[in-house]
Amino acid sequence: MNTMKKLVFGIDIGGTNTAFGLVDAKGEIFGESAISTKSYMKYDDYPRYIEDLAKAMKTLIDSVGFNFELVGIGIGAPNANYYQGTIEIPSNMWKYSDEQIAAGMREEDRNFNFAEDLGKHFLNVPIYITNDANAATIGEMVYGGAKGMKDFIMITLGTGVGSGFVANGEMIYGHDGFAGEFGHVIVERGGRECGCGRKGCLEAYASATGIKRTAFELMATMSDPSPLREYTYDQLESAILYQYAVKGDPIAKECFRVTGQKLGYALADIVTVTSPEAIFIFGGLAKAGDLIMNPIKWYMEENMLITFKNKVKVLPSELQNKNAAILGASALVWQAK
Amino acid sequence: MNTMKKLVFGIDIGGTNTAFGLVDAKGEIFGESAISTKSYMKYDDYPRYIEDLAKAMKTLIDSVGFNFELVGIGIGAPNANYYQGTIEIPSNMWKYSDEQIAAGMREEDRNFNFAEDLGKHFLNVPIYITNDANAATIGEMVYGGAKGMKDFIMITLGTGVGSGFVANGEMIYGHDGFAGEFGHVIVERGGRECGCGRKGCLEAYASATGIKRTAFELMATMSDPSPLREYTYDQLESAILYQYAVKGDPIAKECFRVTGQKLGYALADIVTVTSPEAIFIFGGLAKAGDLIMNPIKWYMEENMLITFKNKVKVLPSELQNKNAAILGASALVWQAK
Numbered sequence: 001m002n003t004m005k006k007l008v009f010g011i012d013i014g015g016t017n018t019a020f021g022l023v024d025a026k027g028e029i030f031g032e033s034a035i036s037t038k039s040y041m042k043y044d045d046y047p048r049y050i051e052d053l054a055k056a057m058k059t060l061i062d063s064v065g066f067n068f069e070l071v072g073i074g075i076g077a078p079n080a081n082y083y084q085g086t087i088e089i090p091s092n093m094w095k096y097s098d099e100q101i102a103a104g105m106r107e108e109d110r111n112f113n114f115a116e117d118l119g120k121h122f123l124n125v126p127i128y129i130t131n132d133a134n135a136a137t138i139g140e141m142v143y144g145g146a147k148g149m150k151d152f153i154m155i156t157l158g159t160g161v162g163s164g165f166v167a168n169g170e171m172i173y174g175h176d177g178f179a180g181e182f183g184h185v186i187v188e189r190g191g192r193e194c195g196c197g198r199k200g201c202l203e204a205y206a207s208a209t210g211i212k213r214t215a216f217e218l219m220a221t222m223s224d225p226s227p228l229r230e231y232t233y234d235q236l237e238s239a240i241l242y243q244y245a246v247k248g249d250p251i252a253k254e255c256f257r258v259t260g261q262k263l264g265y266a267l268a269d270i271v272t273v274t275s276p277e278a279i280f281i282f283g284g285l286a287k288a289g290d291l292i293m294n295p296i297k298w299y300m301e302e303n304m305l306i307t308f309k310n311k312v313k314v315l316p317s318e319l320q321n322k323n324a325a326i327l328g329a330s331a332l333v334w335q336a337k
Numbered sequence: 338m339n340t341m342k343k344l345v346f347g348i349d350i351g352g353t354n355t356a357f358g359l360v361d362a363k364g365e366i367f368g369e370s371a372i373s374t375k376s377y378m379k380y381d382d383y384p385r386y387i388e389d390l391a392k393a394m395k396t397l398i399d400s401v402g403f404n405f406e407l408v409g410i411g412i413g414a415p416n417a418n419y420y421q422g423t424i425e426i427p428s429n430m431w432k433y434s435d436e437q438i439a440a441g442m443r444e445e446d447r448n449f450n451f452a453e454d455l456g457k458h459f460l461n462v463p464i465y466i467t468n469d470a471n472a473a474t475i476g477e478m479v480y481g482g483a484k485g486m487k488d489f490i491m492i493t494l495g496t497g498v499g500s501g502f503v504a505n506g507e508m509i510y511g512h513d514g515f516a517g518e519f520g521h522v523i524v525e526r527g528g529r530e531c532g533c534g535r536k537g538c539l540e541a542y543a544s545a546t547g548i549k550r551t552a553f554e555l556m557a558t559m560s561d562p563s564p565l566r567e568y569t570y571d572q573l574e575s576a577i578l579y580q581y582a583v584k585g586d587p588i589a590k591e592c593f594r595v596t597g598q599k600l601g602y603a604l605a606d607i608v609t610v611t612s613p614e615a616i617f618i619f620g621g622l623a624k625a626g627d628l629i630m631n632p633i634k635w636y637m638e639e640n641m642l643i644t645f646k647n648k649v650k651v652l653p654s655e656l657q658n659k660n661a662a663i664l665g666a667s668a669l670v671w672q673a674k
Contacts, residue, residue, distance in 0.1 A: 168505065170505045173612070175648075180610060272522055
């Protein structure tokens, strides 16, 4: 009988850093490390990025101090396709140079066989990859508050609004592997411009940038004096809004109400379709606690179809104060087993 | 080896009639019959309804003319709960009398153990029950255009707007068994009153009644002369709108454009979440063909997140001209096997 400890790699690829750790089935992390993502921003940097990442991972393996079996590698990354094992057209990584574009390289061809390329350094170790929100969702299911739940929704409120949907105990990847773009449902037709090129997406209201946009809109519509009026658009951050809201600033407080309202309305709609047991809220904005959770719940229930009224729990993620990105990525492996 | 032919019952319970048939695994129907639902409208009629239905089913069994094995019973009914085998608070069937209400019977206690009660007449035959839209969805998957698809959406446009969602090859029933109420996503906040007590639901625009409401709105906003202006609200039906639209009546044509627009917008939103391979359109309004399909497709694509643009097929149901309700109900059994 093989009693060697089993560990998996959880890798979180962000635009700035790539963090990774060795994790056991209970979510305990046995060593962490990171390399820069930003130093490999060019398209031609990609092969060197893979090599340096593999090298750093092997260094971490050596540093753990005991023998273990590496049973898999789970990766959370923007624009990752679970079915293909690829990262497709990532917006902040491995970009073409102006020369390459002039030479006719096409943006839509930036398709990286990530799982395959990293796999060359870890023969016979299964590799799973998905986007960060899906990884967080599976993290919640394997280590967090969704343990044992068959139908739930995870909403990640960060720079953008991400989401993951679980139905019948399985992640919904959809036909093409890109399901769960809840940040891009339209909450205000013809509303704010969104990074996706359309108008009125939830993300333009309920992300960290979205709530800042709300603050500027409210400084125009409300007359209350407020210390927020001393900030330029570039200076203001959602964390600052939180601080002033706690102190009772009426504009800052209203920002959280409006954000919760948009989220609550959008959630009421999606509950009618997927009928989850619970909705978990995760990410920077979720740290505002009741300030954001209360209006989300209130507007969701106010707008809920009677069939689902007072049935669906809205809960803070239990991974909120843990290393959720690495845990989520590692959970991909345990979930697949 | 048991080579006896295997058949299942498909039962479609509507507010007016209960139709049923014996169906094989390929969707061929070996005999059909029906009893009235309307004659058993009172709460106290329910036990007699079950008995008379069972009797009529046994008569059909005897009339088939060959021996077969009855391997299951599948039922499509309004407000049916797949998990519980129940019909819960149906709006048009088995209602309390005024006396019962005066005596303190509570509406929310009208919960019928349908599968169990019918099962007493068919010992050891598994019984499955779900709402009509879910039954149609499974029918499409087992016998129709969704054969082999793992991720698709079925939209039924009838008196109401129903839907069924399939992800990872499985029906999404949700935590409480009532998922798929796509007719009640809000498409116009504060818009038309809906039967559910809220405002602006898709169903208030895209059902048979919804398109009629649109016609009356358009008769007010447009000045074109039109034969529609000779109809009272109670006289007008969606089939009449179709006839005039085909003849080129500008108001009738505009009705279909507006209906397709609401549907297209709502579908674009839900595609971002579930990323289906295809969307099937079924029901009375779908018979209008291109008149309704073209605007649905156009507005869905116009509003689609780039990730999903031109990827999702919008198709008419392949059960459209068949006995879809009985087939759908029967498919529940084959799907569960």
